[in-house]
Amino acid sequence: VTDRHDLGVADAASAVAAGRLSSEELTSALIDRIDRLDGELRAWVSVDRASALAEARARDAAPAEARGALHGVPVGVKDIFDVAGWPTGAGFAPFAGRTAAADATAVARLRAAGAVILGKTVTTQFAYMDPPPTRNPWSPAHTPGGSSSGSGAAVAARMVPGALGSQTGGSVLRPAAYCGVVGLKPSYGRVSRKGVLPLAWTLDHPGVLCRSVADAALLLGAIAGPDPGDRGCSARPADDYVAAAAATRPPRVLVLDDFLARAQPDARASFERTLRTLADAGAEVVRGAFPSRAETLISTHALVMQSETASVHRRILAEHADAYAPRIRAYVELGMTIPAVDYVDAQRLRRRLRAEARHLLARADCLILPTVSGPPPAPDTTGDPTFQGAFSMLGLPAITVPSALTEDGLPLGLQLVGRDFGEAALLRAAAWCERALPGIGAPPFATLAA
Amino acid sequence: LDAGSTPAISTNPVNAACSSRSPRRFAYIAPVTDEEARELIRQTLEEHRERVAAADLAPDDEPDHARAEDAG
Numbered sequence: 032v033t034d035r036h037d038l039g040v041a042d043a044a045s046a047v048a049a050g051r052l053s054s055e056e057l058t059s060a061l062i063d064r065i066d067r068l069d070g071e072l073r074a075w076v077s078v079d080r081a082s083a084l085a086e087a088r089a090r091d092a093a094p095a096e097a098r099g100a101l102h103g104v105p106v107g108v109k110d111i112f113d114v115a116g117w118p119t120g121a122g123f124a125p126f127a128g129r130t131a132a133a134d135a136t137a138v139a140r141l142r143a144a145g146a147v148i149l150g151k152t153v154t155t156q157f158a159y160m161d162p163p164p165t166r167n168p169w170s171p172a173h174t175p176g177g178s179s180s181g182s183g184a185a186v187a188a189r190m191v192p193g194a195l196g197s198q199t200g201g202s203v204l205r206p207a208a209y210c211g212v213v214g215l216k217p218s219y220g221r222v223s224r225k226g227v228l229p230l231a232w233t234l235d236h237p238g239v240l241c242r243s244v245a246d247a248a249l250l251l252g253a254i255a256g257p258d259p260g261d262r263g264c265s266a267r268p269a270d271d272y273v274a275a276a277a278a279t280r281p282p283r284v285l286v287l288d289d290f291l292a293r294a295q296p297d298a299r300a301s302f303e304r305t306l307r308t309l310a311d312a313g314a315e316v317v318r319g320a321f322p323s324r325a326e327t328l329i330s331t332h333a334l335v336m337q338s339e340t341a342s343v344h345r346r347i348l349a350e351h352a353d354a355y356a357p358r359i360r361a362y363v364e365l366g367m368t369i370p371a372v373d374y375v376d377a378q379r380l381r382r383r384l385r386a387e388a389r390h391l392l393a394r395a396d397c398l399i400l401p402t403v404s405g406p407p408p409a410p411d412t413t414g415d416p417t418f419q420g421a422f423s424m425l426g427l428p429a430i431t432v433p434s435a436l437t438e439d440g441l442p443l444g445l446q447l448v449g450r451d452f453g454e455a456a457l458l459r460a461a462a463w464c465e466r467a468l469p470g471i472g473a474p475p476f477a478t479l480a481a
Numbered sequence: 482l483d484a485g486s487t488p489a490i491s492t493n494p495v496n497a498a499c500s501s502r503s504p505r506r507f508a509y510i511a512p513v514t515d516e517e518a519r520e521l522i523r524q525t526l527e528e529h530r531e532r533v534a535a536a537d538l539a540p541d542d543e544p545d546h547a548r549a550e551d552a553g
Contacts, residue, residue, distance in 0.1 A: 323536075326532060327532060327533075327536065329529075330528070330529035330530075330532040330533050331533060333525070333526070333529040334529050334530065334533055337526060337529075357515035357518055357519070358515075358518050358519075358522065361515075361518060361519035361522050361523075362522055365519075365522055365523055365526055366526075369526070369530070373530050373533060373534070375544055376533050376534065376536065376538060377533050378544035378545045379538050379542045379543060379544050379545070380533060380536055380538065380542075381544075381545040382542065382543060382544065382545035383538075383542060385545065
């Protein structure tokens with residue numbers, strides 16, 4: 032018998048739909064677990080027991096014809112997304128009393144699909160890289176990553192089956208990989224940013240963290256699609272991601288050797304072992320690299336992000352400088368010194384690099400590389416964002432699936448990158464890889480605390 | 482967490498190994514103090530600026546306008 036807290040998004044939705052479990056029972060079980068464990072893990076900013084249980088009871092009372100794909104399933108929301116009636120704190124003390132008047136579009140769509148909003152998960156301050164209080168469920172001596180730190184840790188620790196995150200550099204895929212869960216960053220414009228605090232407008236991507244590719248497909252299906260409230264949101268309709276994730280054809284994958292060369296030796300060796308497993312199971316593996324090389328992608332992303340972040344923050348910083356964490360403060364202050372010509376040149380390079388990515392993706396179903404350059408480091412950093420940020424800069428959909436544990440029992444992830452708006456094909460390839468890999472199980476924290 | 486209180490490099494064997502082998506290769510080795518964090522951000526910004534400035538851009542290399550569908 033699966034414990035309630037072990038149910039993933041799809042399994043929880045099925046159990047509620049079949050009447051084997053009420054949303055109230057599931058929500059109550061998860062809140063009890065959070066109450067018991069979060070003093071140590073510190074993944075949550077707030078959990079509104081009364082509101083969540085009331086929402087769950089309303090779901091249980093809803094007629095069958097009014098039920099959506101996520102009916103009765105509790106989810107967490109990173110604390111840069113607006114939830115009506117709750118503060119959007121962003122890890123920034125002066126924002127503690129700023130109550131949101133309306134749900135962010137992604138939150139509203141989760142509710143429309145029947146989800147129960149359980150609470151707000153910890154973000155690093157303003158979704159940048161100052162370390163969070165959150166611990167990694169695999170080892171408290173290591174970072175959970177960031178900036179969607181609480182979402183990654185809470186999902187890994189079986190406090191919630193799925194959560195919203197956001198990625199400007201590597202803030203969905205990195206915490207997902209460090210916490211040993213699945214993280215999906217869709218294409219730029221696939222999910223609305225309305226009601227999400229910006230960090231860098233042309234790089235900000237809402238995404239999801241959960242424990243399987245099928246769950247990522249279900250969550251994406253709920254939140255994707257046009258939104259006239261976000262001028263960067265695409266008018267293209269969403270695809271059937273759940274059907275895509277059920278397919279079984281082995282993919283053709285292109286290994287990015289320029290990124291792989293930058294990985295730490297143990298992570299590189301682990302990746303090559305994972306690749307052999309996939310090839311033995313039937314995947315076709317080809318190799319390539321960006322003609323401009325990984326370093327150019329990393330620098331292009333870095334200049335665009337720091338310039339835009341400085342512009343987002345210069346006025347807030349002028350008013351509340353002392354409330355800023357040290358790294359984002361330095362990042363903004365130094366970002367204000369970047370000449371305009373550097374930003375424009377980076378945007379010119381960005382266009383070229385997107386063309387290079389299209390040529391690489393013409394040779395395979397998806398690009399493949401380690402999600403992170405190494406295992407999670409100590410908790411006074413959120414880790415290296417370079418392997419994820421390049422694909423935020425390109426705006427391409429990217430997903431991480433857990434691939435292996437290090438000898439120290441720390442998780443590593445496998446990153447797949449798809450074509451623009453090719454989430455269905457990306458999920459198909461990721462689901463196949465997930466089935467071909469042995470899996471890494473639950474973190475010791477989740478097991479010991481059961 | 483106080484970023485100035487935890488000696489990350491010496492307590493993390495993975496990062497320690499990397500820093501002794503190639504300290505600039507892994508750009509986000511944890512700084513020990515806030516001032517070191519600021520210095521790391523300054524140094525990496527300069528590296529990124531130099532790399533972008535050195536790129537071989539032609540006059541018809543126009544800026545990306547940040548709409549994903551433009552690339553389609």
